[in-house]
Amino acid sequence: MDDAAEVPEIRQPTGSRLARFLDSDLWASFRRSKTAMAAFVATVLMFALAFAAPWIVPQNPYDPAQLDLLNSNLPPIWKAEGQAPFLLGTDDQGRDVLSAVLYGLRLSLIVGMLGVLVSGTLGIGLGLVAGYVGGLLDTIIMRVADVQLTFPAILIALVVDGVAKASFGGALDTNATILLIVVSIGLSFWVQYARTVRSSVMVERGKDYVQAARLIGLSTPVIMVRHVLPNVTGPVFVIATINLALAIITEATLSFLGTGLPETMPSLGTLIRIGNKFLFSGEWWVVAFPGIALAGLVIAINLLGDWLRDALNPKLQ
Amino acid sequence: MSDTVLSVRDLRVVFETRRGTLTAIDGVSFDIARGEILGVVGESGAGKSVTGSAVIGLIDPPGRIAGGEIRLRGERIDNLTPEKMRRVRGRRIGMIFQDPLTSLDPLYRVGEQIVETIRTHTDLSAKAARARAIDLLTEVGIPAPERRIDGYPHEFSGGMRQRVVIALALAAEPELIIADEPTTALDVSVQAQVITLLKRLCRERGTAVMLVTHDMGVIAEAADRVAVMYSGRVAEIGPVESVVRAPHHPYARGLMGAIPTLSDTAERLTQIPGAMPRLTAIPPGCAFNPRCPNVFGRCRAERPEPLPVDRTRVACHLYDERGEAA
Amino acid sequence: MSAGAYVEVEDLRRVFDVSKPWLNRVIERAPRQTLKAVDGVGFTIRRGETFALVGESGSGKSTVARMVVGLLPPSAGEVRIADISMTDPRQAAARRRLRARIQMIFQDPYASMNPRWRVGAIIAEPIRAFNLIQGEAAIRERVGELLRLVGLHPDDARKYPHEFSGGQRQRVAIARALASQAEFLVGDEPTSALDVSVQAQILNLMRDLQDRLGLTYLFISHNLAVVRHMATRIGVMYLGRLVEVGDKATIFGRPRHPYTRMLLDAVPDLAHIGRARTPVSGEIPNPIDPPSGCTFNPRCPHANNRCRAEVPKLIDGVACHAVEEGRLGA
Numbered sequence: 001m002d003d004a005a006e007v008p009e010i011r012q013p014t015g016s017r018l019a020r021f022l023d024s025d026l027w028a029s030f031r032r033s034k035t036a037m038a039a040f041v042a043t044v045l046m047f048a049l050a051f052a053a054p055w056i057v058p059q060n061p062y063d064p065a066q067l068d069l070l071n072s073n074l075p076p077i078w079k080a081e082g083q084a085p086f087l088l089g090t091d092d093q094g095r096d097v098l099s100a101v102l103y104g105l106r107l108s109l110i111v112g113m114l115g116v117l118v119s120g121t122l123g124i125g126l127g128l129v130a131g132y133v134g135g136l137l138d139t140i141i142m143r144v145a146d147v148q149l150t151f152p153a154i155l156i157a158l159v160v161d162g163v164a165k166a167s168f169g170g171a172l173d174t175n176a177t178i179l180l181i182v183v184s185i186g187l188s189f190w191v192q193y194a195r196t197v198r199s200s201v202m203v204e205r206g207k208d209y210v211q212a213a214r215l216i217g218l219s220t221p222v223i224m225v226r227h228v229l230p231n232v233t234g235p236v237f238v239i240a241t242i243n244l245a246l247a248i249i250t251e252a253t254l255s256f257l258g259t260g261l262p263e264t265m266p267s268l269g270t271l272i273r274i275g276n277k278f279l280f281s282g283e284w285w286v287v288a289f290p291g292i293a294l295a296g297l298v299i300a301i302n303l304l305g306d307w308l309r310d311a312l313n314p315k316l317q
Numbered sequence: 318m319s320d321t322v323l324s325v326r327d328l329r330v331v332f333e334t335r336r337g338t339l340t341a342i343d344g345v346s347f348d349i350a351r352g353e354i355l356g357v358v359g360e361s362g363a364g365k366s367v368t369g370s371a372v373i374g375l376i377d378p379p380g381r382i383a384g385g386e387i388r389l390r391g392e393r394i395d396n397l398t399p400e401k402m403r404r405v406r407g408r409r410i411g412m413i414f415q416d417p418l419t420s421l422d423p424l425y426r427v428g429e430q431i432v433e434t435i436r437t438h439t440d441l442s443a444k445a446a447r448a449r450a451i452d453l454l455t456e457v458g459i460p461a462p463e464r465r466i467d468g469y470p471h472e473f474s475g476g477m478r479q480r481v482v483i484a485l486a487l488a489a490e491p492e493l494i495i496a497d498e499p500t501t502a503l504d505v506s507v508q509a510q511v512i513t514l515l516k517r518l519c520r521e522r523g524t525a526v527m528l529v530t531h532d533m534g535v536i537a538e539a540a541d542r543v544a545v546m547y548s549g550r551v552a553e554i555g556p557v558e559s560v561v562r563a564p565h566h567p568y569a570r571g572l573m574g575a576i577p578t579l580s581d582t583a584e585r586l587t588q589i590p591g592a593m594p595r596l597t598a599i600p601p602g603c604a605f606n607p608r609c610p611n612v613f614g615r616c617r618a619e620r621p622e623p624l625p626v627d628r629t630r631v632a633c634h635l636y637d638e639r640g641e642a643a
Numbered sequence: 644m645s646a647g648a649y650v651e652v653e654d655l656r657r658v659f660d661v662s663k664p665w666l667n668r669v670i671e672r673a674p675r676q677t678l679k680a681v682d683g684v685g686f687t688i689r690r691g692e693t694f695a696l697v698g699e700s701g702s703g704k705s706t707v708a709r710m711v712v713g714l715l716p717p718s719a720g721e722v723r724i725a726d727i728s729m730t731d732p733r734q735a736a737a738r739r740r741l742r743a744r745i746q747m748i749f750q751d752p753y754a755s756m757n758p759r760w761r762v763g764a765i766i767a768e769p770i771r772a773f774n775l776i777q778g779e780a781a782i783r784e785r786v787g788e789l790l791r792l793v794g795l796h797p798d799d800a801r802k803y804p805h806e807f808s809g810g811q812r813q814r815v816a817i818a819r820a821l822a823s824q825a826e827f828l829v830g831d832e833p834t835s836a837l838d839v840s841v842q843a844q845i846l847n848l849m850r851d852l853q854d855r856l857g858l859t860y861l862f863i864s865h866n867l868a869v870v871r872h873m874a875t876r877i878g879v880m881y882l883g884r885l886v887e888v889g890d891k892a893t894i895f896g897r898p899r900h901p902y903t904r905m906l907l908d909a910v911p912d913l914a915h916i917g918r919a920r921t922p923v924s925g926e927i928p929n930p931i932d933p934p935s936g937c938t939f940n941p942r943c944p945h946a947n948n949r950c951r952a953e954v955p956k957l958i959d960g961v962a963c964h965a966v967e968e969g970r971l972g973a
Contacts, residue, residue: 028335207754207755208749208750208751208754208755209754209755209756209757209758211714211747211749211755212747212749212755212756212816212819213757213768214714215712215713215714215742215745215746215747216742216743216746216768216769216772216773216823217739217742217743217772217773218772227757230757230759231757231758231759360838360839360840360841361809361838474926475926476926477926500911504699504700504865504926504927505699505865505867505906505909505910506699506905506906506909506925506926506927507926508909508911509908509909509910509911510924512911531838531839532911533839533913534868534910534911534912534913534915535911537911537912537913537914537915537916537917538911538912538915538916538917539911541917557916557917558916558917561913561916562916571840572839572840573913574843575839575840575842575843576839576843576868576913577843577846577866577868577869577871577872578868578912578913578914579867579868579871579895579907579910579912579914580912580914581872584850585847585850586843586846586847586872587843588840588843588844588847589840589843589844590844592808592809592810592811592838592840592841593838
């Protein structure tokens with residue numbers, strides 16, 4: 001009988017999912033944490049701005065026809081030479097910085113989320129198989145993971161990117177480039193998911209509800225997907241959140257190094273690279289605003305991930 | 318009674334949660350005399366372990382002692398500073414927990430741990446302390462103590478480890494030992510050894526023991542008196558023969574009937590319907606009333622206080638005024 | 644085979660490889676290490692009876708249970724249930740049909756249910772998996788019936804496992820086991836995680852269900868009093884071997900094996916108030932490196948040289964040289 005702790009047990013109310021969520025410890029922890037709330041608001045705001053960009057900014061920075069060289073190199077609007085509607089100024093092509101930042105933010109978020117999706121799917125799948133099936137398959141998957149961990153993620157992304165560009169030639173269109181970056185990020189970040197999922201699966205696999213499922217003759221894949229998978233997703237959410245920030249940074253780095261998204265369709269990383277050139281000629285706004293946007297986004301997502309990790313970890317409470 | 322070592326009066330322990338204040342212990346009183354073993358028995362959630370933790374001052378937030386007094390030899394210990402309480406805990410109250418492995422530091426030899434405890438609380442020299450540690454290990458029945466004293470905890474079997482823990486608890490010659498489920502993690506054959514040891518040491522040294530366990534069999538064999546707890550209250554307290562053989566409180570009666578024994582011939586066990594209420598939903602009046610076969614109107618409205626019946630004290634309206642069971 | 648036997652277990656063995664990983668073995672030149680968790684166990688269970696395996700930790704009783712239900716393949720030996728071999732590959736088809744009729748009740752009611760499923764879905768899963776009933780309404784009906792059978796309310800199907808107490812959860816586990824029309828239930832310490840008053844409820848429920856549905860039980864427990872209450876026949880295990888088998892009256896009334904006697908003497912019991920006793924000496928040896936001969940010999944007051952050298956056979960329900968040679972009166 002295990003009542004050494006005799007911690008008061010709290011009865012969960014029955015009801016709709018929303019009611020249960022509002023009563024959950026997670027929600028209570030969220031309500032208590034000012035950091036979490038601020039990070040959440042900031043993240044949501046940036047998502048909203050990014051995806052509403054086409055309706056709120058003055059120009060489509062990806063459409064060369066909308067750019068006017070006459071408007072080039074304008075400073076932000078609060079400066080003497082500032083001009084409406086270019087709130088944050090323009091670059092040497094006459095591209096509105098605010099429009100470029102928001103479109104770039106959108107691109108960064110899309111690439112980041114797709115990267116998380118790819119790495120998560122890959123990592124969860126491999127981790128599930130490794131943990132549940134075990135044996136030789138487990139050894140192979142985990143050794144590959146170990147080897148991959150010895151390379152920095154950015155290096156893997158650069159290699160994948162380089163190999164692909166070399167084999168298809170430089171003639172990749174933008175969508176193919178995005179796909180390439182997503183795959184690079186996916187291949188760089190799956191290990192962490194696989195390891196976490198594997199260890200959780202090994203715990204769950206020994207639990208009696210899995211044995212009970214075996215007793216009613218369910219097949220291994222059915223047990224893995226129906227019973228084990230839903231019970232190992234908690235830690236995955238934490239990794240996914242933190243990895244979203246990492247994936248965005250990786251994409252920005254790739255773009256900054258020039259192997260990412262092209263100047264015609266700039267992400268935040270590309271904008272920073274472009275803006276870098278103007279830093280010494282005084283047009284600081286071209287690089288500063290994409291930089292601030294990137295830093296803000298990554299910090300907000302990271303804070304959210306940290307809070308989620310603490311909130312979901314019963315040992316820290 | 319001058320022989321009283323531990324005296325607990327009207328103890329209340331509450332846990333602050335975001336859903337409100339939960340009362341885990343509500344008005345518990347008992348005494349333990351020198352050389353006496355008081356068994357505290359109850360099912361999960363009855364508050365027996367929390368009572369033990371309160372006595373040794375180890376209630377962690379969000380829990381706290383919200384009322385009552387705990388006296389050790391007449392001296393209040395429930396309101397001491399953590400620093401003073403820490404000294405009382407090692408010196409005057411010894412502790413034995415369920416899992417001997419977690420009570421011993423795996424990185425130190427068992428001898429070092431016992432010697433450290435002895436030297437913290439007495440002014441013996443290192444050499445004298447080591448000699449005393451060997452004596453203690455001999456006393457708890459560790460074979461070849463001169464050699465085993467330099468072993469690490471993992472080199473001992475489960476039963477031997479619990480013996481080491483008992484030696485450690487006795488190291489500073491405490492007046493009181495709190496033993497929380499000391500035999501639960503052990504095999505049946507080893508349980509018997511540990512119970513016998515605990516009983517002998519308590520007799521010989523005159524140490525008072527508060528034996529917290531869910532195992533009525535252990536209580537029956539080891540304890541002199543027993544307190545049956547239910548929902549943070551003492552339902553019945555008295556000499557072990559009276560409470561086990563002829564319990565008065567309907568819960569205690571149900572509990573004794575529910576335990577299968579090696580000699581009963583009953584086809585069916587007595588069954589108490591339902592389960593102990595959670596702390597969030599303790600019914601008004603007597604907490605046992607929804608499960609009680611003898612419930613009547615007053616039980617649902619008024620909380621019974623422990624009153625003397627025969628040789629025991631029983632918190633049940635059935636015995637109020639009439640003093641005798643219906 | 645013996646008439647009326649529903650479960651037949653013959654010379655069942657299970658060896659676990661507890662060696663260190665390959666690389667460590669090579670570097671440390673350590674040999675492979677094996678643990679004989681179950682070593683030549685055989686017994687039969689008659690239809691409608693309760694056979695209990697009792698023993699302390701390391702006795703291998705749970706390993707036997709897992710091999711009997713087919714969760715763990717035996718290293719050697721055979722399990723036959725209703726005349727169908729659980730190991731013979733030629734009987735795979737028949738075994739699949741038998742599958743539904745063998746279910747297990749686990750020790751920890753908190754771990755034996757998928758915490759994310761509603762109780763209704765948990766109980767319905769075997770019904771769906773074995774395709775026993777078609778149609779959602781009919782399944783719901785059956786789930787309600789099962790819940791009522793174990794003393795819960797049909798509306799409880801909508802709740803999640805965490806909303807139940809331990810005892811109620813064990814009732815749900817029993818309902819799930821019965822959902823596939825099981826006739827043979829293996830209980831692996833089904834009440835040892837429960838409080839005594841709740842344990843009584845579950846033990847009574849299991850006996851009522853046995854009477855009503857004619858169930859056969861294999862009951863695994865370390866608690867002798869519980870075993871005495873539940874079992875028709877009992878097998879006592881020590882370090883992977885069966886040391887004594889017999890009906891309840893014999894085991895508790897006239898135990899013959901020194902280990903059984905010791906165990907019965909050691910149990911703390913309500914009837915033994917303030918008993919002063921001579922506790923048995925010693926502890927269970929490490930199963931990786933068990934004593935030679937009869938594994939109980941280092942703790943046995945009757946051990947001689949033969950006991951230290953030769954493994955005793957189970958003769959007439961007891962595996963003991965001293966009993967066999969008549970050195971130990973019944």
